[in-house]
Amino acid sequence: MGMTLRELKVCLLGETGVGKSSIVWRFVEDSFDPNINPTIGASFMTKTVQYQNELHKFLIWDTAGQERFRALAPMYYRGSAAAIIVYDITKEESFQTLKNWVKELRQHGPPNIVVAIAGNKCDLTDAREVQEKDAKDYADSIHAVFVESSAKNAININEMFIEISECSEPHRLLLRRQCCQILCLIGGSNTAP
Numbered sequence: 001m002g003m004t005l006r007e008l009k010v011c012l013l014g015e016t017g018v019g020k021s022s023i024v025w026r027f028v029e030d031s032f033d034p035n036i037n038p039t040i041g042a043s044f045m046t047k048t049v050q051y052q053n054e055l056h057k058f059l060i061w062d063t064a065g066q067e068r069f070r071a072l073a074p075m076y077y078r079g080s081a082a083a084i085i086v087y088d089i090t091k092e093e094s095f096q097t098l099k100n101w102v103k104e105l106r107q108h109g110p111p112n113i114v115v116a117i118a119g120n121k122c123d124l125t126d127a128r129e130v131q132e133k134d135a136k137d138y139a140d141s142i143h144a145v146f147v148e149s150s151a152k153n154a155i156n157i158n159e160m161f162i163e164i165s166e167c168s169e170p171h172r173l174l175l176r177r178q179c180c181q182i183l184c185l186i187g188g189s190n191t192a193p
């Protein structure tokens, strides 16, 4: 029996150096490079995982966090089903930048985009500047998925992508149902499947 394939376009946003590329690298290749270079423009990767008898194909756009690339971001978040906004738990300023990304997505992003907030580098607890509870409360207030992650130690990376996929699912099923109804109407039937 064939499996259903679901495609999900995901973009990563957040200040430079918070670990966006490292998160993608950990998810796609299950590896970590402490000397990874800053992203130029954006990079694209895909990964397909099997989850509950379905194949979930993630189409991942990793954007560059450096200010000079900021204007490019809309090209990547437009049309995305989900956005992972990353901050660094050891840099309070990166959490403020995250809030600006949330505002921008609300104003200019797709209306039903699933937002996930990742407090990355949670292996560096001694240098923590952002309290987990504060970030979680903020994420709850905007109905976002929230994890503290470590690309270095492979904490909550796979889990976050699966959660994003689960959150996106009802919307996608709803869309499919609407498509079916439209097709039935075109075909002259008034009974939706």
Ligand SMILES: Nc1nc2c(ncn2[C@@H]2O[C@H](COP(=O)(O)OP(=O)(O)OP(=O)(O)O)[C@@H](O)[C@H]2O)c(=O)[nH]1
Pocket (backbone or CB within 6 Å): 014, 015, 016, 017, 018, 019, 020, 021, 022, 023, 033, 034, 035, 036, 037, 038, 039, 040, 063, 064, 065, 066, 120, 121, 122, 123, 124, 149, 150, 151, 152, 153
């Ligand atoms: N300790 C620790 N370091 C990390 C972690 N994730 C990333 N880093 C390090 O943080 C630095 C920046 O990581 P990147 O993945 O390049 O960050 P980025 O957000 O993609 O940066 P830009 O491409 O400039 O936007 C690198 O030295 C990484 O090795 C983590 O979970 N823990």
